[in-house]
Amino acid sequence: MARTISYREAINEALTQEMERDSSVIVMGEDNAGGAGGSGEQDAWGGVLGVTKGLYHKFPGRVLDTPISESAFIGAAIGAATRGQRPVAELMFIDFMGVCFDQIFNQAAKFRYMFGGKAVTPVVIRTMYGAGLNAAAQHSQSLYPLFTHIPGLKVVLPSNAYEAKGLMTQAVRDDDPVIFCEHKALYDTTADVPEDSYTIPFGEANVVRDGEDVTIVALGRMVHVAEEAAGELATSGISADVLDLRTTSPLDDETILESVASTGRLVVVDESNPRCNVATDVSALVAREAFSSLRAPIEMVTAPHTPVPFSDALEPLYIPDAQRVVNAVKTVMGGQNA
Amino acid sequence: MARTISYREAINEALTQEMERDSSVIVMGEDNAGGAGGSGEQDAWGGVLGVTKGLYHKFPGRVLDTPISESAFIGAAIGAATRGQRPVAELMFIDFMGVCFDQIFNQAAKFRYMFGGKAVTPVVIRTMYGAGLNAAAQHSQSLYPLFTHIPGLKVVLPSNAYEAKGLMTQAVRDDDPVIFCEHKALYDTTADVPEDSYTIPFGEANVVRDGEDVTIVALGRMVHVAEEAAGELATSGISADVLDLRTTSPLDDETILESVASTGRLVVVDESNPRCNVATDVSALVAREAFSSLRAPIEMVTAPHTPVPFSDALEPLYIPDAQRVVNAVKTVMGGQNA
Amino acid sequence: MTDTLPTPVPGGLDAQRLREAYRTMRTIRAFEERLHEEFASGDIPGFVHLYAGEEASATGVCMHLDDRDSIASTHRGHGHCIAKGVDVKAMMAEIYGRRTGACQGKGGSMHIADLSKGMLGANGIVGGGPPLICGTALASKQQNTGGVGVAFFGDGASNQGTTLESLNLASVWGLPAIFVAENNGFAEATASAWSVAADNIADRAAGFGIPGVIVDGFDFFAVHEAAGEAIERARGGGGPTLIEVKFTRYYGHFEGDQQSYRLDEVKQARETVDCLKAFRSRVTGTGLLDEAGLESIDGEVFALIDAAVAEAKQAPRPTRSDLETDVYVSY
Amino acid sequence: MTDTLPTPVPGGLDAQRLREAYRTMRTIRAFEERLHEEFASGDIPGFVHLYAGEEASATGVCMHLDDRDSIASTHRGHGHCIAKGVDVKAMMAEIYGRRTGACQGKGGSMHIADLSKGMLGANGIVGGGPPLICGTALASKQQNTGGVGVAFFGDGASNQGTTLESLNLASVWGLPAIFVAENNGFAEATASAWSVAADNIADRAAGFGIPGVIVDGFDFFAVHEAAGEAIERARGGGGPTLIEVKFTRYYGHFEGDQQSYRLDEVKQARETVDCLKAFRSRVTGTGLLDEAGLESIDGEVFALIDAAVAEAKQAPRPTRSDLETDVYVSY
Numbered sequence A, B: 001m002a003r004t005i006s007y008r009e010a011i012n013e014a015l016t017q018e019m020e021r022d023s024s025v026i027v028m029g030e031d032n033a034g035g036a037g038g039s040g041e042q043d044a045w046g047g048v049l050g051v052t053k054g055l056y057h058k059f060p061g062r063v064l065d066t067p068i069s070e071s072a073f074i075g076a077a078i079g080a081a082t083r084g085q086r087p088v089a090e091l092m093f094i095d096f097m098g099v100c101f102d103q104i105f106n107q108a109a110k111f112r113y114m115f116g117g118k119a120v121t122p123v124v125i126r127t128m129y130g131a132g133l134n135a136a137a138q139h140s141q142s143l144y145p146l147f148t149h150i151p152g153l154k155v156v157l158p159s160n161a162y163e164a165k166g167l168m169t170q171a172v173r174d175d176d177p178v179i180f181c182e183h184k185a186l187y188d189t190t191a192d193v194p195e196d197s198y199t200i201p202f203g204e205a206n207v208v209r210d211g212e213d214v215t216i217v218a219l220g221r222m223v224h225v226a227e228e229a230a231g232e233l234a235t236s237g238i239s240a241d242v243l244d245l246r247t248t249s250p251l252d253d254e255t256i257l258e259s260v261a262s263t264g265r266l267v268v269v270d271e272s273n274p275r276c277n278v279a280t281d282v283s284a285l286v287a288r289e290a291f292s293s294l295r296a297p298i299e300m301v302t303a304p305h306t307p308v309p310f311s312d313a314l315e316p317l318y319i320p321d322a323q324r325v326v327n328a329v330k331t332v333m334g335g336q337n338a
Numbered sequence C, D: 001m002t003d004t005l006p007t008p009v010p011g012g013l014d015a016q017r018l019r020e021a022y023r024t025m026r027t028i029r030a031f032e033e034r035l036h037e038e039f040a041s042g043d044i045p046g047f048v049h050l051y052a053g054e055e056a057s058a059t060g061v062c063m064h065l066d067d068r069d070s071i072a073s074t075h076r077g078h079g080h081c082i083a084k085g086v087d088v089k090a091m092m093a094e095i096y097g098r099r100t101g102a103c104q105g106k107g108g109s110m111h112i113a114d115l116s117k118g119m120l121g122a123n124g125i126v127g128g129g130p131p132l133i134c135g136t137a138l139a140s141k142q143q144n145t146g147g148v149g150v151a152f153f154g155d156g157a158s159n160q161g162t163t164l165e166s167l168n169l170a171s172v173w174g175l176p177a178i179f180v181a182e183n184n185g186f187a188e189a190t191a192s193a194w195s196v197a198a199d200n201i202a203d204r205a206a207g208f209g210i211p212g213v214i215v216d217g218f219d220f221f222a223v224h225e226a227a228g229e230a231i232e233r234a235r236g237g238g239g240p241t242l243i244e245v246k247f248t249r250y251y252g253h254f255e256g257d258q259q260s261y262r263l264d265e266v267k268q269a270r271e272t273v274d275c276l277k278a279f280r281s282r283v284t285g286t287g288l289l290d291e292a293g294l295e296s297i298d299g300e301v302f303a304l305i306d307a308a309v310a311e312a313k314q315a316p317r318p319t320r321s322d323l324e325t326d327v328y329v330s331y
């Protein structure tokens, strides 16, 4: 049965169901319960934005608070994963990757290959990304391209509550290290979400809107921006195929290429900074594999090559919006509908 | 006067000249002198591959060995740069970025913007990258795309001794944080290098070979691979324009676009892993800005999406070689010369 | 070398300096309490972490510093900024995201900096500051300025590898660096009694061959004295010190925090050990300053904060043309 | 809690176990000395770091462990692998980059692992292992297996933030984790007396609320006893211990290192305190084992190493079809 729940609740529900199903699933992170050692409530926070709230009491001994030692506890999650646990560790903000990246990309990501196929490291690293809450330069980044670059990692970006539950369930069951990127501005958004457990496979983009004139590839929160743009474009008679990548690694080459084969035009919408990002990645794929179908330059709509500004007057200019996507589409349409 | 010296010597010479010129230039890193606290020679190593050898005695008090604490000493270099020093810090292998990335991308790279234009952080981080010495998965990576992604950093990849000296001199004089990526397999290669100090500006690609049929964009060690391929292609009557990017950030869009405007074909050769890398970045640039000139799909020659394998039987298959570049060029030539 | 210092007499500070100390502490308190109100009204964007209750630490340390000295701060940085002399109006404007702010509105509460004052920035990364301070201390040492670097960090940050590495590096290099561990009992909702696996953060000093000192953070004079000794030693080439300052955070971790993880420790602290109250009774009790004088400082401070808020609210916001500037010096 | 243990008697180890210990140490020594020769001949690709001289540490610790226990190692990992039971021939083949190697030739000397034996891998990242061991110890605790995790790391690694964080995390979580700091005097060319800003690495334990112990690393029995106590405590829920093992690295940092940074400390150590010599004289002196028995072990070991090298040199190399396999379980 489906009900309307939030992105936050959807992730919580996926974790709850997986923890019920499999006793090796454990959760850890700074204040993932909250209140350790204090005089008041245990499970006071359930994570800084409440995503893991309630798990602490439901699953005694399986939700661990941690000191502020990301290398140690993310590494611990990875180590535990090599010994039969299925840890879900929280890197509170993706911006904090710099204090623990080694454990992720040199350890977890490489074990299987370096050890000749003999390691299995089913760890999920949940992390919050994106701009929109005026959290400034060190709490607003969209650093998933850095993880996408690394062989051995899978990178997931759910765009809504339905996606979040299914992708998280898959992430927990997956046998490879998964970086699960939650957009902080989506937590309160809601969608119809089945109560029963379900998985959404990795590497299968979701066609969120069918269209013929142009392909818009988006991911994470940008899916909504792309949809909004597509809606607006429809009113000018331009029909857009909108794809939600769901995972950047693996990438669903096939669906992208099929769509471009039929539309002949591509716009990629990516909240991250513009250099060596997912927008360039998808553009390059298409410029190589679907060149003959292309009828126009490939446009990319991304953040500028700047840190994320704090001011509420600047941040909205930083984040790609529907208007910029509309403009990009009009550019690739050759201005004929502009 | 030019003489033939090695890439290693060229970097050492640039550092020596800059340290002579400017007393605020200092050098630090693990065993950058070597022998601290030991019973034998001080300056026993001059860095693990001898690049800083001799500076310790020439510049007393300005070459610092460090404990194995990359966050602390890279951060110290950054902090010192905010207070008038011009530190050149060594991150021994680029693979170790994961233990100190925060100081680089959240601190050094963001100060100027976050602080409203009031910070100047002239720090150079020298680091060794690349495969070819059977140093395996954690000592052979080409992680420069990760740095290129970050606004606020400049990323430099000298392809030979001449370039290394001029680019290092520029790096030391530059007022922004610079990631200076030295390819470990190039240290013993030699070139004609002027004795006098000179700079090579950032953001100006070098046309290492003129050609008409195809543009080959390469960087770092891959420039040699591209040149070798171009030589071989010439024998089949294909003339390639070969560009050495020199810096990936800033990127010389203009030279790339001009070349493709005249050749109509592009192959990018990048030693890094294929996702969200420099090859995709340059491809995407061209697919957007020079689409109308393009006469063929854009090919990319990169490492596969795997960690770097150890075995001497596998590593050569991992690293892009001239044959793969030749094949890629033949593909974009439409097979007519294949 | 871990040791609890006895509470000192206000030695070495004349009336003028005592007034300065009081003004600084009062300014911090008023700034934070006003932000607490303003935040609730919804006008302030982003995250705000208040330093109220901890004023004696920033003030007691920074009274010893001048412009050749640097400090690195944390997400809870307003107090350090004020104590290091950053302009209060520019700070307020920054928090409101205005173009007149200390960082032109690009930084916000977590990134206020003023390098001309040696204030290296509040820092959104827990443990981000200590490595930087090793660098400013190194610069002072190499340039022979006699300057020191001070890293303020929390109990939570004392478990971050970057902090621990820095203690060792500063010791190995013999740097004029002071590490001030502000143990306010919590890191977010997690008690330091739980997360710091030692009785005291100062106990970690011995493992890095440096002195470790514990002081009562509600007592300005205790902080001032301990910091004075450490800074004097550092200026004289005697190397780093770790000072643990113990006190309580008066508000939630950030504005909006319901704080169900703790009972009313704060109420008691505010009533019994508050640093401003303690300071007042100490200096008036000894007849060094009188109530009227202190109250006139209060009045001036409140007027300043009122003006800062009013001006910030009126100040222009940055515009599109500011979005892409100041990423690089040249590019 | 830092303390130097007295040298113990070989208590608790019967002749059979003593022979095992000797065989392990001899195998490590022979493996490394043979690699030293083979490397010089140019046949071995990549970097090789030898563990010779340090055998008593890996052996004295791992004698207490079984397959439910995990260890994490370092770039200098051959000794830990052998002591934890990784197949010697598979190790040698790996170092030669052959498909029959422990990691199919994809890992090499710095990445030999055998997860089925609880050997989590040599590690090319200094300080890479301690966090991982917090995890295996946590798994043991949660699964109630009675297993422990042991992180071996060097004096250089004791300055890495990841290591220091792990000491605190293990303490906070009360993990069955043992941290073995192998202080061989140097990190590359840098003396630990310089880089570790404390008299002993073990002195750092107190700052994380755990016992710190120092042992003579040339003395197998001292290591064995200290490790035994720590492991027993850990298995019983008593939490982590930091053990500092002091000795000397017999060869250069890696093969090829000229070692101009140190004088002939090694020669003296080899002659006077070598762990194999000390072990032999101890066990033969007490009549527990006889020279002939030990020599026959030596013979078996040398034969094994000869065979391992010969087989490795003959073994097939991986091929193009191996290049892109085993990056993911599924993709």
Ligand SMILES: Cc1ncc(C[n+]2csc(CCOP(=O)(O)OP(=O)(O)O)c2C)c(N)n1
Residues within 6 Å of the ligand: A030, A068, A070, A092, A096, A099, C074, C075, C076, C124, C125, C126, C127, C153, C154, C155, C156, C157, C158, C184, C186, C187, C188, C249, C253
């Ligand atoms: C590397 C990193 N990890 C986690 C956080 C999230 N965070 C911000 S403040 C904080 C608590 C800090 O506690 P403490 O150091 O005691 O400082 P206090 O807030 O008490 O002043 C946490 C976990 C962060 N900003 N950076």
Ligand SMILES: Cc1ncc(C[n+]2csc(CCOP(=O)(O)OP(=O)(O)O)c2C)c(N)n1
Residues within 6 Å of the ligand: B030, B068, B070, B092, B096, B099, D074, D075, D076, D124, D125, D126, D127, D153, D154, D155, D156, D157, D158, D184, D186, D187, D188, D249, D253
């Ligand atoms: C993060 C990181 N920094 C630096 C290095 C380079 N490196 C490899 S071994 C080594 C010295 C390690 O010294 P120690 O921990 O004492 O171990 P030992 O070699 O003496 O066994 C260094 C600096 C590395 N591999 N990883």
Ligand SMILES: [Mg+2]
Residues within 6 Å of the ligand: C154, C155, C156, C182, C183, C184, C185, C186, C187, C188
């Ligand atoms: Mg705190």
Ligand SMILES: [Mg+2]
Residues within 6 Å of the ligand: D154, D155, D156, D182, D183, D184, D185, D186, D187, D188
């Ligand atoms: Mg060592």
